[in-house]
Amino acid sequence: xxxxxxxxxxxxxxxxxxxxxxxxxxxxxxxxxxxxxxxxxxxxxxxxxxxxxxxxxxxxxxxxxxxxxxxxxxxxxxxxxxxxxxxxxxxxxxxxxxxxxxxxxxxxxxxxxxxxxxxxxxxxxxxxxxxxxxxxxxxxxxxxxxxxxxxxxxxxxxxxxxxxxxxxxxxxxxxxxxxxxxxxxxxxxxxxxxxxxxxxxxxxxxxxxxxxxxxxxxxxxxxxxxxxxxxxxxxxxxxxxxxxxxxxxxxxxxxxxxxxxxxxxxxxxxxxxxxxxxxxxxxxxxxxxxxxxxxxxxxxxxxxxxxxxxxxxxxxxxxxxxxxxxxxxxxxxxxxxxxxxxxxxxxxxxxxxxxxxxxxxxxxxxxxxxxxxxxxxxxxxxxxxxxxxxxxxxxxxxxxxxxxxxxxxxxxxxxxxxxxxxxxxxxxxxxxxxxxxxxxxxxxxxxxxxxxxxxxxxxxxxxxxxxxx
Amino acid sequence: xxxxxxxxxxxxxxxxxxxxxxxxxxxxxxxxxxxxxxxxxxxxxxxxxxxxxxxxxxxxxxxxxxxxxxxxxxxxxxxxxxxxxxxxxxxxxxxxxxxxxxxxxxxxxxxxxxxxxxxxxxxxxxxxxxxxxxxxxxxxxxxxxxxxxxxxxxxxxxxxxxxxxxxxxxxxxxxxxxxxxxxxxxxxxxxxxxxxxxxxxxxxxxxxxxxxxxxxxxxxxxxxxxxxxxxxxxxxxxxxxxxxxxxxxxxxxxxxxxxxxxxxxxxxxxxxxxxxxxxxxxxxxxxxxxxxxxxxxxxxxxxxxxxxxxxxxxxxxxxxxxxxxxxxxxxxxxxxxxxxxxxxxxxxxxxxxxxxxxxxxxxxxxxxxxxxxxxxxxxxxxxxxxxxxxxxxxxxxxxxxxxxxxxxxxxxxxxxxxxxxxxxxxxxxxxxxxxxxxxxxxxxxxxxxxxxxxxxxxxxxxxxxxxxxxxxxxxxxxxxxxxxxxx
Numbered sequence: 001x002x003x004x005x006x007x008x009x010x011x012x013x014x015x016x017x018x019x020x021x022x023x024x025x026x027x028x029x030x031x032x033x034x035x036x037x038x039x040x041x042x043x044x045x046x047x048x049x050x051x052x053x054x055x056x057x058x059x060x061x062x063x064x065x066x067x068x069x070x071x072x073x074x075x076x077x078x079x080x081x082x083x084x085x086x087x088x089x090x091x092x093x094x095x096x097x098x099x100x101x102x103x104x105x106x107x108x109x110x111x112x113x114x115x116x117x118x119x120x121x122x123x124x125x126x127x128x129x130x131x132x133x134x135x136x137x138x139x140x141x142x143x144x145x146x147x148x149x150x151x152x153x154x155x156x157x158x159x160x161x162x163x164x165x166x167x168x169x170x171x172x173x174x175x176x177x178x179x180x181x182x183x184x185x186x187x188x189x190x191x192x193x194x195x196x197x198x199x200x201x202x203x204x205x206x207x208x209x210x211x212x213x214x215x216x217x218x219x220x221x222x223x224x225x226x227x228x229x230x231x232x233x234x235x236x237x238x239x240x241x242x243x244x245x246x247x248x249x250x251x252x253x254x255x256x257x258x259x260x261x262x263x264x265x266x267x268x269x270x271x272x273x274x275x276x277x278x279x280x281x282x283x284x285x286x287x288x289x290x291x292x293x294x295x296x297x298x299x300x301x302x303x304x305x306x307x308x309x310x311x312x313x314x315x316x317x318x319x320x321x322x323x324x325x326x327x328x329x330x331x332x333x334x335x336x337x338x339x340x341x342x343x344x345x346x347x348x349x350x351x352x353x354x355x356x357x358x359x360x361x362x363x364x365x366x367x368x369x370x371x372x373x374x375x376x377x378x379x380x381x382x383x384x385x386x387x388x389x390x391x392x393x394x395x396x397x398x399x400x401x402x403x404x405x406x407x408x409x410x411x412x413x414x415x416x417x418x419x420x421x422x423x424x425x426x427x428x429x430x431x432x433x434x435x436x437x438x439x440x441x442x443x444x445x446x447x448x449x450x451x452x453x454x455x456x457x458x459x460x461x462x463x464x465x466x467x468x469x
Numbered sequence: 470x471x472x473x474x475x476x477x478x479x480x481x482x483x484x485x486x487x488x489x490x491x492x493x494x495x496x497x498x499x500x501x502x503x504x505x506x507x508x509x510x511x512x513x514x515x516x517x518x519x520x521x522x523x524x525x526x527x528x529x530x531x532x533x534x535x536x537x538x539x540x541x542x543x544x545x546x547x548x549x550x551x552x553x554x555x556x557x558x559x560x561x562x563x564x565x566x567x568x569x570x571x572x573x574x575x576x577x578x579x580x581x582x583x584x585x586x587x588x589x590x591x592x593x594x595x596x597x598x599x600x601x602x603x604x605x606x607x608x609x610x611x612x613x614x615x616x617x618x619x620x621x622x623x624x625x626x627x628x629x630x631x632x633x634x635x636x637x638x639x640x641x642x643x644x645x646x647x648x649x650x651x652x653x654x655x656x657x658x659x660x661x662x663x664x665x666x667x668x669x670x671x672x673x674x675x676x677x678x679x680x681x682x683x684x685x686x687x688x689x690x691x692x693x694x695x696x697x698x699x700x701x702x703x704x705x706x707x708x709x710x711x712x713x714x715x716x717x718x719x720x721x722x723x724x725x726x727x728x729x730x731x732x733x734x735x736x737x738x739x740x741x742x743x744x745x746x747x748x749x750x751x752x753x754x755x756x757x758x759x760x761x762x763x764x765x766x767x768x769x770x771x772x773x774x775x776x777x778x779x780x781x782x783x784x785x786x787x788x789x790x791x792x793x794x795x796x797x798x799x800x801x802x803x804x805x806x807x808x809x810x811x812x813x814x815x816x817x818x819x820x821x822x823x824x825x826x827x828x829x830x831x832x833x834x835x836x837x838x839x840x841x842x843x844x845x846x847x848x849x850x851x852x853x854x855x856x857x858x859x860x861x862x863x864x865x866x867x868x869x870x871x872x873x874x875x876x877x878x879x880x881x882x883x884x885x886x887x888x889x890x891x892x893x894x895x896x897x898x899x900x901x902x903x904x905x906x907x908x909x910x911x912x913x914x915x916x917x918x919x920x921x922x923x924x925x926x927x928x929x930x931x932x933x934x935x936x937x938x939x940x941x942x943x944x945x946x947x948x949x950x951x952x953x954x955x956x
Binding site for chain 2 (some may be wrong): 108366371372385388391393403404419453456462
């Protein structure tokens with residue numbers, strides 16, 4: 001029942017924030033604070049909900065996986081609300097409904113992961129997507145923001161349509177939208193129609209996960225959005241769709257061999273091309289966007305390999321990416337708020353002007369690159385280990401070699417920040433709340449990079465329950 | 470105790486990073502104190518070594534779901550390198566006494582901790598973690614404090630090392646998962662994996678796994694044709710960076726070949742010993758000729774390292790007790806002597822503001838102490854009997870002669886030895902001898918203190934091999950007994 005409380009808190013909390021926003025003075029951090037409190041409450045509740053085993057109203061699963069999704073999404077929302085303290089008054093082009101959309105985005109993700117039928121799955125996905133459309137476009141006075149958000153919206157709608165069409169075919173083939181019934185039909189040898197539907201839904205989810213070749217919207221959307229909003233874009237939908245994809249495949253489609261193979265190819269394409277494209281970027285937001293594509297490739301490799309270990313590896317990857325990817329965007333936000341543009345050129349000599357920010361950003365970039373001692377390394381290690389366990393050695397070699405490319409472009413950023421002399425002298429004043437957020441995230445990267453056992457076992461337990469092990 | 474050697478440097482680096490200290494006056498003294506204490510501690514371990522197998526073992530649970538643990542121990546192969554790492558940290562800090570950035574000293578300490586971890590780790594994943602961590606501080610040491618082409622050299626170093634190490638990661642994972650079928654559980658523990666060696670040898674993938682490890686170590690060593698990062702990195706690095714690179718980083722390659730390629734894939738090593746032998750021979754001969762052709766003094770010493778590491782590889786490829794013994798001895802000797810050479814070149818270049826051989830003359834006449842030590846180091850580099858380098862090269866060659874596959878190579882290796890002698894003596898003639906051109910200040914006490922331990926050890930280990938030989942035996946003999954039981 002606590003899962004239901006989580007859903008209700010998110011739904012009505014978001015509504016409360018949206019209604020309260022116009023009443024509050026512009027400069028107050030009260031909304032951000034209230035949002036953080038709300039997410040903290042959700043995080044605590046979801047830890048308690050971890051032990052639940054129930055199905056609510058026949059359509060929402062109350063179990064460890066739903067709780068895990070709620071926990072991670074709450075963490076993502078908490079960090080983004082915190083990161084928003086730096087420029088909150090400037091960002092409020094509208095009346096401040098920004099925060100409500102963070103909450104509803106998280107809610108959509110929870111519903112999507114916990115869904116027991118195709119309808120709720122789709123509704124959850126759309127709710128989470130709509131929230132991110134708004135966040136991407138929130139900086140509406142900038143042309144780039146409007147352009148990126150428009151591309152995101154159009155391609156997002158297209159992918160939703162493909163997904164919905166796939167679901168329709170699954171329904172036509174199996175005669176049901178209930179996961180249990182679909183699974184039973186697949187168990188008896190899936191009809192061709194339903195298999196096509198399955199592949200189409202994979203395409204739709206591939207769009208949301210930003211896998212190659214469905215990635216075209218990512219760089220523009222990230223570049224257009226404010227870095228804080230991009231931090232949410234880069235983490236929350238990934239958490240929701242990554243976990244939701246597993247839940248959908250395991251609960252509805254049974255052991256999906258065709259889909260697993262298709263996902264494997266998408267993964268290979270994503271980390272090879274994502275890393276290659278990232279090499280050529282000079283805009284840091286585009287660089288992070290392409291590197292996100294590569295990271296989603298590694299994540300999808302874990303998902304494609306499957307098994308409780310492969311899924312848990314992907315789950316841990318989400319945790320590491322949420323922390324380090326988020327921190328990278330918050331570092332951009334901190335630099336932009338201090339007047340430094342998010343380009344490699346602009347970041348030259350950042351260490352001399354703002355040593356604390358540069359060092360904390362370096363921790364994020366090193367974790368993304370996969371330097372041992374930080375969570376990003378272990379995330380990759382687990383995915384690679386799962387790949388080795390499955391005996392996919394060619395994919396393994398390809399995956400490890402492409403991480404070298406990752407090192408190259410992340411170190412380019414570090415080289416600019418630490419080795420170059422700045423174009424303008426003078427120390428930057430970095431927003432203290434962002435700096436403390438970055439410090440917390442660096443600490444988390446380090447913590448999970450050295451003591452992963454607790455987190456990993458929890459995640460693995462969630463997937464064991466899902467798989468019925 | 471071993472964990473102290475690994476983690477105290479990390480903590481010390483953190484202290485230096487956090488302590489506001491404009492001119493690094495505190496940082497360098499603190500780094501010196503910490504590394505001196507750790508040197509004494511490592512010497513205490515060295516002399517308390519029981520004489521055979523692994524000692525000072527520590528094992529803690531780390532990632533039980535993956536079969537990886539925090540497992541460290543030292544044997545006679547690792548101990549000399551652990552002492553060398555601590556000692557060279559002291560030397561490097563002293564050699565950098567004029568530096569005013571505390572970050573530099575923090576990075577040196579990070580390097581020390583990670584390198585000690587590399588030599589102490591008995592869990593393959595833990596080994597990999599330390600092996601990778603080494604790259605980050607080294608990258609920054611070269612890229613920030615190096616000479617004119619430092620950025621290029623640092624990136625080249627990073628990329629070469631990474632390609633090798635990520636393939637090694639794939640090989641580590643492959644080894645552990647394939648061995649799990651035999652062992653009944655997934656484990657990355659070196660000692661447990663050794664029980665699966667016969668099973669691994671029978672697998673068709675054994676050669677792939679062997680080369681996955683070997684590639685990483687051949688890049689680190691480095692062996693021709695994977696050596697092209699080394700002249701850049703060594704030449705462009707600041708003095709302390711060159712000392713670390715030559716003194717300890719290259720040793721990770723030879724150490725890894727003995728520990729993992731010989732310890733886990735002895736069958737493949739004997740199958741490919743001719744290939745490795747030819748690589749070694751090429752490194753020895755080609756390295757010597759390239760050394761002869763250098764105009765930049767620092768680059769000359771860097772290239773002579775390619776030749777020196779060739780003997781290490783040749784000794785390992787022979788798979789004889791004497792050859793392996795020589796390989797380890799040669800690595801220790803090279804760490805001391807080449808460390809000393811880089812120190813002297815660094816101090817010389819600080820005074821003359823050039824590394825161009827053609828621009829230097831009469832260094833001995835103008836700076837007798839610096840010139841004298843440099844002279845000794847160059848003689849050590851050419852393998853003069855009575856200095857440590859001779860014993861290493863001689864034993865490697867002797868071991869190679871004893872093994873059938875590598876016997877014919879020894880004759881060609883002698884050619885390389887001869888050419889290197891010529892290169893070193895010619896350097897003595899060009900740089901040290903001749904009329905003095907200009908007066909330079911000779912070594913000050915701090916610089917002398919940096920050089921002293923290396924000079925003393927280079928001589929002592931040349932005259933009293935009993936200070937090192939029993940330790941190497943304690944590591945090599947059990948390993949060889951294990952290998953012989955299988956082949």
